[in-house]
Amino acid sequence: xxxxxPLLRQATKDPEKTMPDARALNIRYATIxxxxxxxxxALMGFTNIYLKSAGLTTSAIGMVISCGNVLAxxxxxxxxxxxxxxxxxxxxxxxxxxxxxxAGSLLSLLxxxxxxxxxxxxxxxxALAGAMQPFLNVLAFSFERAGITLxxxxxxxxxxxxxxxxxxxxxxxxxxxxxxxxxxVALSTMLAAALLVRGFGMESGEKEGSAEDAEAEAGRKxxxxxxxxxxxxxxxxxxxxALVYMDHQIVNIYMIDIMQSIGGNESAMGTAIFIxxxxxxxxxxxxxxxxxxxxxxxxxxxxxxxxxxxHLLSTLATNIFLxxxxxxxxxxxxxxxxxxxxxxxxxxxxxxxxxxGQSLITTSMTVAGIVATSLGGFMxxxxxxxxxxxxxxxxxxxxxxxxTGALLKLGKKGGKAAA
Numbered sequence: 282x283x284x285x286x287p288l289l290r291q292a293t294k295d296p297e298k299t300m301p302d303a304r305a306l307n308i309r310y311a312t313i314x315x316x317x318x319x320x321x322x323a324l325m326g327f328t329n330i331y332l333k334s335a336g337l338t339t340s341a342i343g344m345v346i347s348c349g350n351v352l353a354x355x356x357x358x359x360x361x362x363x364x365x366x367x368x369x370x371x372x373x374x375x376x377x378x379x380x381x382x383x384a385g386s387l388l389s390l391l392x393x394x395x396x397x398x399x400x401x402x403x404x405x406x407x408a409l410a411g412a413m414q415p416f417l418n419v420l421a422f423s424f425e426r427a428g429i430t431l432x433x434x435x436x437x438x439x440x441x442x443x444x445x446x447x448x449x450x451x452x453x454x455x456x457x458x459x460x461x462x463x464x465x466v467a468l469s470t471m472l473a474a475a476l477l478v479r480g481f482g483m484e485s486g487e488k489e490g491s492a493e494d495a496e497a498e499a500g501r502k503x504x505x506x507x508x509x510x511x512x513x514x515x516x517x518x519x520x521x522x523a524l525v526y527m528d529h530q531i532v533n534i535y536m537i538d539i540m541q542s543i544g545g546n547e548s549a550m551g552t553a554i555f556i557x558x559x560x561x562x563x564x565x566x567x568x569x570x571x572x573x574x575x576x577x578x579x580x581x582x583x584x585x586x587x588x589x590x591x592h593l594l595s596t597l598a599t600n601i602f603l604x605x606x607x608x609x610x611x612x613x614x615x616x617x618x619x620x621x622x623x624x625x626x627x628x629x630x631x632x633x634x635x636x637x638g639q640s641l642i643t644t645s646m647t648v649a650g651i652v653a654t655s656l657g658g659f660m661x662x663x664x665x666x667x668x669x670x671x672x673x674x675x676x677x678x679x680x681x682x683x684x685t686g687a688l689l690k691l692g693k694k695g696g697k698a699a700a
Contacts, residue, residue: 453553
Protein backbone atom coordinates (compact mmCIF):
# COMPACT_ATOMS: atom_id res chain seq x y z
CA UNK A 282 0.00 0.00 0.00
CA UNK A 283 3.20 2.63 -0.76
CA UNK A 284 3.25 5.73 -3.04
CA UNK A 285 5.39 5.95 -6.20
CA UNK A 286 8.80 7.63 -5.90
CA PRO A 287 11.16 9.28 -8.38
CA LEU A 288 13.26 6.74 -10.23
CA LEU A 289 17.03 6.47 -9.82
CA ARG A 290 18.58 5.82 -13.22
CA GLN A 291 21.44 3.33 -13.21
CA ALA A 292 23.78 2.34 -16.03
CA THR A 293 25.92 -0.70 -16.62
CA LYS A 294 29.73 -0.46 -16.66
CA ASP A 295 29.89 -3.09 -19.38
CA PRO A 296 27.20 -2.59 -22.08
CA GLU A 297 28.46 -5.69 -23.90
CA LYS A 298 27.82 -7.96 -20.91
CA THR A 299 25.35 -10.72 -21.66
CA MET A 300 22.09 -10.11 -19.80
CA PRO A 301 19.53 -12.72 -18.72
CA ASP A 302 16.37 -12.74 -20.78
CA ALA A 303 13.58 -10.36 -19.82
CA ARG A 304 11.18 -13.18 -18.88
CA ALA A 305 13.60 -14.59 -16.28
CA LEU A 306 14.21 -11.10 -14.85
CA ASN A 307 10.48 -10.41 -14.62
CA ILE A 308 9.88 -13.68 -12.76
CA ARG A 309 12.71 -12.93 -10.36
CA TYR A 310 11.53 -9.37 -9.75
CA ALA A 311 7.92 -10.47 -9.17
CA THR A 312 9.20 -13.07 -6.69
CA ILE A 313 11.17 -10.37 -4.84
CA UNK A 314 8.02 -8.23 -4.67
CA UNK A 315 6.02 -11.17 -3.36
CA UNK A 316 8.58 -12.01 -0.67
CA UNK A 317 8.81 -8.39 0.43
CA UNK A 318 5.07 -7.98 0.79
CA UNK A 319 4.77 -11.28 2.63
CA UNK A 320 7.33 -10.04 5.14
CA UNK A 321 5.78 -6.57 5.21
CA UNK A 322 2.39 -8.11 6.02
CA ALA A 323 3.87 -9.86 9.06
CA LEU A 324 5.79 -6.78 10.23
CA MET A 325 3.27 -4.03 9.43
CA GLY A 326 -0.06 -5.83 9.55
CA PHE A 327 0.51 -7.97 12.64
CA THR A 328 2.82 -5.84 14.82
CA ASN A 329 -0.12 -4.96 17.08
CA ILE A 330 -0.91 -8.63 17.77
CA TYR A 331 2.71 -9.60 18.43
CA LEU A 332 3.41 -6.69 20.77
CA LYS A 333 0.16 -7.36 22.64
CA SER A 334 1.32 -10.94 23.20
CA ALA A 335 4.57 -9.50 24.60
CA GLY A 336 2.55 -7.57 27.21
CA LEU A 337 2.49 -4.04 25.73
CA THR A 338 -0.55 -1.80 26.10
CA THR A 339 -2.30 -0.31 23.08
CA SER A 340 -0.84 3.14 23.80
CA ALA A 341 2.68 1.70 24.07
CA ILE A 342 2.19 -0.13 20.77
CA GLY A 343 1.11 3.14 19.18
CA MET A 344 4.33 4.78 20.32
CA VAL A 345 6.42 1.91 18.94
CA ILE A 346 4.76 2.18 15.52
CA SER A 347 5.08 5.98 15.57
CA CYS A 348 8.80 5.71 16.31
CA GLY A 349 9.14 3.28 13.41
CA ASN A 350 7.39 5.75 11.08
CA VAL A 351 9.57 8.65 12.23
CA LEU A 352 12.75 6.59 11.73
CA ALA A 353 11.55 5.53 8.27
CA UNK A 354 10.98 9.18 7.37
CA UNK A 355 14.59 9.96 8.31
CA UNK A 356 16.15 6.79 6.90
CA UNK A 357 14.47 6.87 3.48
CA UNK A 358 15.83 10.22 2.18
CA UNK A 359 19.20 9.59 3.87
CA UNK A 360 19.66 6.31 2.00
CA UNK A 361 18.34 7.80 -1.25
CA UNK A 362 20.82 10.68 -0.97
CA UNK A 363 23.67 8.25 -0.27
CA UNK A 364 22.66 6.10 -3.25
CA UNK A 365 22.54 9.13 -5.56
CA UNK A 366 25.82 10.61 -4.32
CA UNK A 367 27.83 7.38 -4.40
CA UNK A 368 25.97 5.55 -7.20
CA UNK A 369 25.08 2.60 -4.97
CA UNK A 370 22.83 0.08 -6.77
CA UNK A 371 19.33 -0.32 -5.34
CA UNK A 372 19.85 -4.09 -5.10
CA UNK A 373 22.76 -3.61 -2.69
CA UNK A 374 20.75 -1.36 -0.38
CA UNK A 375 17.76 -3.72 -0.48
CA UNK A 376 19.99 -6.68 0.31
CA UNK A 377 21.38 -4.97 3.41
CA UNK A 378 17.97 -3.74 4.62
CA UNK A 379 16.38 -7.17 4.11
CA UNK A 380 19.23 -8.85 5.99
CA UNK A 381 18.85 -6.43 8.92
CA UNK A 382 15.08 -7.10 9.00
CA UNK A 383 15.78 -10.83 9.10
CA ALA A 384 18.30 -10.33 11.92
CA GLY A 385 15.79 -8.25 13.87
CA SER A 386 13.15 -10.95 13.45
CA LEU A 387 15.57 -13.59 14.74
CA LEU A 388 16.45 -11.48 17.79
CA SER A 389 12.76 -10.88 18.53
CA LEU A 390 12.26 -14.66 18.60
CA LEU A 391 15.26 -15.24 20.86
CA UNK A 392 14.29 -12.45 23.30
CA UNK A 393 10.49 -12.66 23.10
CA UNK A 394 10.20 -12.39 26.90
CA UNK A 395 11.87 -8.94 27.02
CA UNK A 396 9.16 -6.37 26.10
CA UNK A 397 11.50 -3.35 25.97
CA UNK A 398 13.92 -5.05 23.57
CA UNK A 399 11.01 -6.34 21.46
CA UNK A 400 9.67 -2.79 21.21
CA UNK A 401 13.00 -1.41 20.02
CA UNK A 402 13.47 -4.24 17.52
CA UNK A 403 10.01 -3.81 16.00
CA UNK A 404 10.41 -0.03 15.72
CA UNK A 405 13.68 -0.60 13.86
CA UNK A 406 12.20 -3.32 11.61
CA UNK A 407 9.21 -1.13 10.73
CA ALA A 408 11.63 1.66 9.80
CA LEU A 409 13.73 -0.69 7.66
CA ALA A 410 10.67 -2.13 5.90
CA GLY A 411 9.37 1.39 5.22
CA ALA A 412 12.73 2.46 3.82
CA MET A 413 12.83 -0.57 1.50
CA GLN A 414 9.70 0.34 -0.48
CA PRO A 415 11.10 3.11 -2.74
CA PHE A 416 14.20 1.06 -3.53
CA LEU A 417 11.99 -1.87 -4.46
CA ASN A 418 10.32 0.43 -7.00
CA VAL A 419 13.68 1.69 -8.26
CA LEU A 420 14.87 -1.89 -8.74
CA ALA A 421 12.33 -2.37 -11.54
CA PHE A 422 14.11 0.25 -13.65
CA SER A 423 17.73 -0.76 -13.03
CA PHE A 424 17.90 -2.53 -16.41
CA GLU A 425 16.29 0.17 -18.54
CA ARG A 426 19.56 1.50 -20.01
CA ALA A 427 20.42 -2.05 -21.08
CA GLY A 428 17.19 -2.10 -23.08
CA ILE A 429 15.28 -4.42 -20.72
CA THR A 430 11.99 -3.24 -19.26
CA LEU A 431 10.57 -5.03 -16.24
CA UNK A 432 6.80 -5.05 -15.80
CA UNK A 433 6.49 -3.13 -12.55
CA UNK A 434 2.68 -3.06 -12.67
CA UNK A 435 2.28 -6.84 -12.79
CA UNK A 436 4.94 -7.41 -10.12
CA UNK A 437 3.35 -4.84 -7.80
CA UNK A 438 -0.08 -6.43 -8.34
CA UNK A 439 1.42 -9.79 -7.36
CA UNK A 440 2.75 -8.11 -4.22
CA UNK A 441 -0.75 -6.92 -3.31
CA UNK A 442 -2.26 -10.36 -3.86
CA UNK A 443 0.50 -12.01 -1.79
CA UNK A 444 -0.08 -9.46 1.00
CA UNK A 445 -3.79 -10.26 0.97
CA UNK A 446 -3.27 -14.04 1.04
CA UNK A 447 -0.60 -13.77 3.76
CA UNK A 448 -2.89 -11.72 5.99
CA UNK A 449 -5.66 -14.29 5.57
CA UNK A 450 -3.40 -17.27 6.28
CA UNK A 451 -1.47 -15.62 9.11
CA UNK A 452 -4.70 -14.57 10.82
CA UNK A 453 -5.87 -18.17 11.01
CA UNK A 454 -2.46 -19.61 11.90
CA UNK A 455 -1.83 -17.12 14.72
CA UNK A 456 -5.26 -17.99 16.17
CA UNK A 457 -4.56 -21.74 15.93
CA UNK A 458 -0.95 -21.71 17.10
CA UNK A 459 0.96 -18.69 18.43
CA UNK A 460 1.89 -15.06 17.67
CA UNK A 461 5.49 -16.33 17.52
CA UNK A 462 4.71 -17.26 13.91
CA UNK A 463 4.78 -13.53 13.04
CA UNK A 464 8.58 -13.02 13.38
CA UNK A 465 9.13 -16.50 11.88
CA VAL A 466 7.36 -15.40 8.68
CA ALA A 467 9.25 -12.08 8.66
CA LEU A 468 12.59 -13.87 9.21
CA SER A 469 12.11 -16.44 6.44
CA THR A 470 10.72 -14.05 3.81
CA MET A 471 13.20 -11.22 4.42
CA LEU A 472 16.13 -13.65 4.40
CA ALA A 473 14.90 -15.17 1.13
CA ALA A 474 14.43 -11.66 -0.32
CA ALA A 475 17.98 -10.70 0.70
CA LEU A 476 19.39 -13.75 -1.07
CA LEU A 477 17.26 -13.27 -4.19
CA VAL A 478 17.88 -9.53 -4.56
CA ARG A 479 21.66 -9.92 -4.19
CA GLY A 480 23.27 -8.91 -7.46
CA PHE A 481 19.93 -8.17 -9.11
CA GLY A 482 20.39 -5.01 -11.17
CA MET A 483 23.05 -3.20 -13.11
CA GLU A 484 26.16 -1.84 -11.52
CA SER A 485 26.13 1.93 -11.44
CA GLY A 486 28.27 3.56 -14.07
CA GLU A 487 29.65 6.90 -14.96
CA LYS A 488 27.78 10.03 -14.01
CA GLU A 489 25.49 10.99 -16.81
CA GLY A 490 23.41 14.10 -16.78
CA SER A 491 20.65 15.34 -18.98
CA ALA A 492 18.65 18.52 -19.27
CA GLU A 493 15.82 16.77 -17.40
CA ASP A 494 18.16 15.67 -14.61
CA ALA A 495 19.50 19.20 -14.26
CA GLU A 496 15.98 20.60 -14.12
CA ALA A 497 14.96 18.08 -11.48
CA GLU A 498 18.09 18.93 -9.46
CA ALA A 499 17.19 22.62 -9.63
CA GLY A 500 13.74 21.76 -8.29
CA ARG A 501 15.26 19.85 -5.39
CA LYS A 502 17.29 22.91 -4.36
CA UNK A 503 14.15 24.94 -3.76
CA UNK A 504 13.22 24.83 -0.08
CA UNK A 505 10.02 23.14 1.02
CA UNK A 506 8.81 26.42 2.54
CA UNK A 507 9.25 28.23 -0.79
CA UNK A 508 7.51 25.38 -2.56
CA UNK A 509 4.51 25.55 -0.22
CA UNK A 510 4.27 29.32 -0.69
CA UNK A 511 4.21 28.78 -4.46
CA UNK A 512 1.53 26.10 -4.25
CA UNK A 513 -0.68 27.18 -1.35
CA UNK A 514 -3.87 25.47 -2.54
CA UNK A 515 -2.00 22.22 -3.06
CA UNK A 516 -0.76 22.48 0.52
CA UNK A 517 -4.39 22.90 1.66
CA UNK A 518 -5.22 19.71 -0.26
CA UNK A 519 -2.39 17.93 1.59
CA UNK A 520 -3.75 19.08 4.96
CA UNK A 521 -7.21 17.79 4.08
CA UNK A 522 -5.88 14.46 2.88
CA ALA A 523 -3.71 14.03 6.00
CA LEU A 524 -6.82 14.47 8.17
CA VAL A 525 -8.63 11.83 6.11
CA TYR A 526 -5.67 9.46 6.15
CA MET A 527 -5.41 9.52 9.95
CA ASP A 528 -8.58 7.45 10.26
CA HIS A 529 -7.37 5.13 7.50
CA GLN A 530 -4.28 4.41 9.61
CA ILE A 531 -6.33 4.01 12.79
CA VAL A 532 -8.47 1.31 11.16
CA ASN A 533 -5.46 -0.49 9.64
CA ILE A 534 -3.15 -0.49 12.65
CA TYR A 535 -5.70 -1.04 15.41
CA MET A 536 -7.87 -3.51 13.49
CA ILE A 537 -7.40 -6.18 16.17
CA ASP A 538 -8.73 -3.79 18.86
CA ILE A 539 -11.70 -2.88 16.65
CA MET A 540 -12.38 -6.55 15.93
CA GLN A 541 -12.23 -7.54 19.58
CA SER A 542 -14.67 -4.75 20.47
CA ILE A 543 -17.32 -6.38 18.23
CA GLY A 544 -16.52 -10.00 19.08
CA GLY A 545 -13.86 -10.81 16.49
CA ASN A 546 -10.40 -12.36 16.82
CA GLU A 547 -7.06 -12.59 14.98
CA SER A 548 -8.58 -14.80 12.28
CA ALA A 549 -11.34 -12.27 11.58
CA MET A 550 -8.72 -9.51 11.50
CA GLY A 551 -6.71 -11.42 8.90
CA THR A 552 -9.85 -11.78 6.78
CA ALA A 553 -10.58 -8.05 7.05
CA ILE A 554 -7.06 -7.15 5.91
CA PHE A 555 -7.37 -9.68 3.08
CA ILE A 556 -10.60 -8.08 1.83
CA UNK A 557 -9.12 -4.57 1.78
CA UNK A 558 -5.93 -5.70 0.03
CA UNK A 559 -7.57 -7.91 -2.59
CA UNK A 560 -10.11 -5.29 -3.75
CA UNK A 561 -7.29 -2.83 -4.45
CA UNK A 562 -6.00 -4.85 -7.39
CA UNK A 563 -9.01 -4.63 -9.77
CA UNK A 564 -9.65 -0.99 -8.83
CA UNK A 565 -6.09 0.07 -9.66
CA UNK A 566 -6.06 -1.92 -12.91
CA UNK A 567 -9.39 -0.45 -14.04
CA UNK A 568 -8.29 3.09 -13.18
CA UNK A 569 -5.03 2.62 -15.08
CA UNK A 570 -7.03 1.54 -18.14
CA UNK A 571 -9.53 4.40 -18.10
CA UNK A 572 -7.57 7.26 -16.52
CA UNK A 573 -7.30 9.28 -19.74
CA UNK A 574 -11.09 9.56 -19.88
CA UNK A 575 -11.45 10.67 -16.25
CA UNK A 576 -11.09 14.05 -14.56
CA UNK A 577 -8.30 13.60 -12.02
CA UNK A 578 -9.59 16.23 -9.57
CA UNK A 579 -13.05 14.67 -9.63
CA UNK A 580 -11.59 11.21 -9.00
CA UNK A 581 -9.62 12.50 -6.02
CA UNK A 582 -12.76 14.13 -4.61
CA UNK A 583 -14.64 10.85 -5.07
CA UNK A 584 -11.85 8.89 -3.38
CA UNK A 585 -11.84 11.32 -0.43
CA UNK A 586 -15.60 10.93 -0.01
CA UNK A 587 -15.32 7.13 -0.18
CA UNK A 588 -12.52 7.18 2.40
CA UNK A 589 -14.91 8.90 4.81
CA UNK A 590 -17.86 6.66 3.90
CA UNK A 591 -15.67 3.68 4.75
CA HIS A 592 -14.63 5.31 8.02
CA LEU A 593 -18.26 6.09 8.90
CA LEU A 594 -19.34 2.51 8.21
CA SER A 595 -16.41 1.17 10.28
CA THR A 596 -17.47 3.42 13.16
CA LEU A 597 -21.10 2.29 12.97
CA ALA A 598 -20.26 -1.41 12.52
CA THR A 599 -21.77 -3.48 15.33
CA ASN A 600 -20.76 -6.86 13.92
CA ILE A 601 -17.99 -8.45 11.88
CA PHE A 602 -20.01 -8.57 8.64
CA LEU A 603 -20.48 -4.78 8.60
CA UNK A 604 -16.76 -4.28 9.19
CA UNK A 605 -16.02 -6.62 6.29
CA UNK A 606 -18.44 -4.57 4.18
CA UNK A 607 -16.59 -1.38 5.13
CA UNK A 608 -13.31 -2.98 4.05
CA UNK A 609 -14.63 -3.51 0.51
CA UNK A 610 -14.85 0.28 0.14
CA UNK A 611 -11.03 0.30 0.06
CA UNK A 612 -11.49 -0.19 -3.70
CA UNK A 613 -13.01 3.29 -4.03
CA UNK A 614 -10.89 5.17 -1.47
CA UNK A 615 -7.23 4.22 -1.09
CA UNK A 616 -7.07 2.15 -4.30
CA UNK A 617 -8.25 5.10 -6.41
CA UNK A 618 -6.30 7.77 -4.55
CA UNK A 619 -2.87 6.21 -5.10
CA UNK A 620 -2.87 6.15 -8.94
CA UNK A 621 -4.99 9.33 -9.21
CA UNK A 622 -2.53 11.26 -7.04
CA UNK A 623 0.34 10.33 -9.37
CA UNK A 624 -1.47 11.72 -12.42
CA UNK A 625 -2.65 14.70 -10.36
CA UNK A 626 0.93 15.71 -9.55
CA UNK A 627 2.09 15.21 -13.14
CA UNK A 628 -0.75 17.40 -14.43
CA UNK A 629 -0.41 20.06 -11.75
CA UNK A 630 3.32 20.73 -11.58
CA UNK A 631 6.18 21.50 -13.88
CA UNK A 632 8.78 18.75 -14.28
CA UNK A 633 11.16 20.38 -11.82
CA UNK A 634 8.47 20.45 -9.09
CA UNK A 635 6.80 17.09 -9.74
CA UNK A 636 9.19 15.06 -7.57
CA UNK A 637 8.76 17.41 -4.63
CA GLY A 638 4.97 17.41 -5.07
CA GLN A 639 4.88 13.61 -4.95
CA SER A 640 7.23 13.50 -1.97
CA LEU A 641 4.95 15.89 -0.06
CA ILE A 642 2.01 13.52 -0.59
CA THR A 643 4.15 10.75 0.89
CA THR A 644 5.12 13.04 3.76
CA SER A 645 1.48 13.90 4.48
CA MET A 646 0.70 10.17 4.72
CA THR A 647 3.64 9.60 7.06
CA VAL A 648 2.72 12.53 9.32
CA ALA A 649 -0.89 11.31 9.44
CA GLY A 650 0.36 7.86 10.41
CA ILE A 651 2.56 9.23 13.19
CA VAL A 652 -0.29 11.28 14.70
CA ALA A 653 -2.80 8.44 14.35
CA THR A 654 -0.59 5.76 15.90
CA SER A 655 0.62 7.86 18.83
CA LEU A 656 -2.65 9.62 19.71
CA GLY A 657 -4.86 6.69 18.70
CA GLY A 658 -3.10 4.23 21.00
CA PHE A 659 -3.76 6.39 24.06
CA MET A 660 -7.38 6.94 23.04
CA UNK A 661 -8.03 3.20 22.64
CA UNK A 662 -6.72 2.65 26.18
CA UNK A 663 -8.55 5.61 27.73
CA UNK A 664 -11.83 5.86 25.79
CA UNK A 665 -12.26 2.52 24.03
CA UNK A 666 -12.54 1.50 20.38
CA UNK A 667 -15.91 3.06 19.55
CA UNK A 668 -15.16 6.54 20.92
CA UNK A 669 -11.76 6.56 19.21
CA UNK A 670 -13.38 5.70 15.89
CA UNK A 671 -16.02 8.42 16.40
CA UNK A 672 -13.37 11.10 17.00
CA UNK A 673 -11.22 10.12 14.03
CA UNK A 674 -14.28 9.70 11.79
CA UNK A 675 -15.23 13.32 12.52
CA UNK A 676 -11.65 14.35 11.70
CA UNK A 677 -11.90 12.37 8.44
CA UNK A 678 -15.18 14.03 7.45
CA UNK A 679 -13.68 17.48 8.09
CA UNK A 680 -10.58 16.47 6.08
CA UNK A 681 -12.76 15.44 3.14
CA UNK A 682 -14.45 18.85 3.25
CA UNK A 683 -11.06 20.65 3.20
CA UNK A 684 -9.65 18.35 0.51
CA THR A 685 -12.75 18.78 -1.70
CA GLY A 686 -12.66 22.57 -1.39
CA ALA A 687 -9.00 22.70 -2.40
CA LEU A 688 -9.53 20.39 -5.38
CA LEU A 689 -12.55 22.36 -6.61
CA LYS A 690 -10.49 25.54 -6.40
CA LEU A 691 -7.67 23.90 -8.35
CA GLY A 692 -10.17 22.72 -10.96
CA LYS A 693 -11.53 26.24 -11.46
CA LYS A 694 -7.99 27.54 -11.92
CA GLY A 695 -7.49 25.05 -14.74
CA GLY A 696 -4.97 22.92 -12.89
CA LYS A 697 -2.78 25.67 -11.42
CA ALA A 698 -1.77 24.92 -7.86
CA ALA A 699 -0.75 28.38 -6.78
CA ALA A 700 -3.42 30.45 -5.09
